[in-house]
Amino acid sequence: MIRPRGNGIEGLMSLFLYILQRIDYADRCGMIPVVDMKNYNSQYYDGEHNVWEWYFTQPSQYNLEDVRNNKTNLVCGYSLRRKMNKDIGSIQSIFDQRLIMSVNKLILRHIDYSDEVKCILDKEIKTVKPKECIGVYLRGTDYIALQPKGEPRQPTVEMVKKQIDAFVEKYGCNRIFLVTEDAGIFKQFCEKDRYEIVLYSADSFIASYDGKDYLAFSGAIKKGKKEAGLDYLVKIALLSKCKYLVTSITRGSISAVYLNGGNYKDIFIFDLGIY
Template sequence: MPIGLKFQREHRQLGYHIKYLYYFFARRDVLQKRISYGGMNPNDIIYLIKPDFQNGVEGLLSLVYRQLLYIAMAQKNGYIPYVDWKNYKTQYYDGKNNVWEFFFKQPSNLTENEVYKSKNVYLSGWTFKTIDPEGLFEAKVFADKRIREKSSKMLCEHIHFSDEVLSIVDKEATSLNISECIGVYIRGTDYVKLKPSGEYVQPSVDQMKCKIHEFENKYNAPIFLVTEDGDIFDNLKKEFGDIIRIVSFDTFIRNYEGKDVLSKSDVLEKDKKLRGQKYLAKMILLAKCKYFVGSMTQGSKFSYILNNGNYSDEYIFDLGLYP
């Protein structure tokens, strides 16, 4: 192994071990643990996968990366995985449904009733040994082909979209002629106003305009725009006119005061299921575009990984992190 790569991996492991020790003493609820709920499936080990942190803040795709790693780890070890977003909270929690299934299929044929009557159950969580030593699903997917390909392989093998989500995607893809579009993704609202520490710096609208013009002049293709920010949409729509395309159900956030993150603000669509499904569908559609121009976020990483190098041309704004 090259010395530089060895140092990076050792440094990553050290940071992980320090964080694990903190959780061991201060947040033992996020550690992996074994429990028995009954006598069913005595010859199997069930891996019950839950969100690590149930604060209702993490976005859908930020949550999914960790759940995906747990699914892959479980199947590698011969465990039977089951994802529970019913008894553990996310921002999509509704108190009655396993909301994971609004977006994705279960990775096994287990039912909730079976899981909570089984003899040998592991609750997912942190262990002293990281399940992601290479840093899959992190920013390096944009620059490291090997990491992107490994991330894409894991995503496609272990995550399967719900029929409802695929139905939305198929309908919109046809209407948009998505395979000919320049996919454009830019975040605004809380990313720009709050500048959350450790998150990716977003390009300005003027920076995005320049790059879109470059792609549009080169390829003469329509623009599929994904943004949550109404001001950004208005600005780009004024600049590019009718070549801007959006999904039929799109809505935008306006008059955002910037006092808190979106998930804790009163500006999001109230129907959590539809909100999440529409967002996921848009990110899948971005992966189907012919070209891509985007900022770095958890969402754009997902589209980029799902596309796995099939864009004919691309540009990712890498502007560092907010301090």
């Protein structure tokens, strides 16, 4: 039984990568993985639902009721840390093509979107047309304001634009699928009609963040927990389907690269060290 860390800080894709590590462990040990995000705290915890199932199906044919009725369970905790493949989800893993392919196979074996996510994603693919886009992902808000220790440094908007321009010149693609949570970053990308900016239809941006706490605790996220997670996951899924990718390193971009499985025609990743 796989449970989240319980700190309430991690976003959905950080939780996704953490759980992937433990699914991989179960695979290697001949165990059957079941995810419990009902009884343990997370940013999406509501005390009622197994919130993993808002976004994904269970990684096996079993659910929490089956676990409750089975006496041969292992609750996944910190004692297993030494046996985990710590490369999964690590910063440098975004450059490791062999690992990317291996994790993509793990995803194909065990991960499927929920019916609700599939329905939203199918509709968005028709309007976004990711196969005609340069996917661009850039974090702002707490990443920039708090510069969390050990997390990847984020490039400036001008650095990202310069790299986009290189792709536009090289490939003749001016259609940009932009993923960011920061209203200021979005505004900078929209200046002077430089690109054809394409967005997820339900996208929204954070303009009221005060920079004093992690985004999860700041009160700046106005959408409900489930809706915020759905929006985030759909954007990462769309990003994984783009033809090209220009991105900073975050847990979201690592997840997109894993989901893509090495199929981008070209990719540029800003590797600027850590805070």
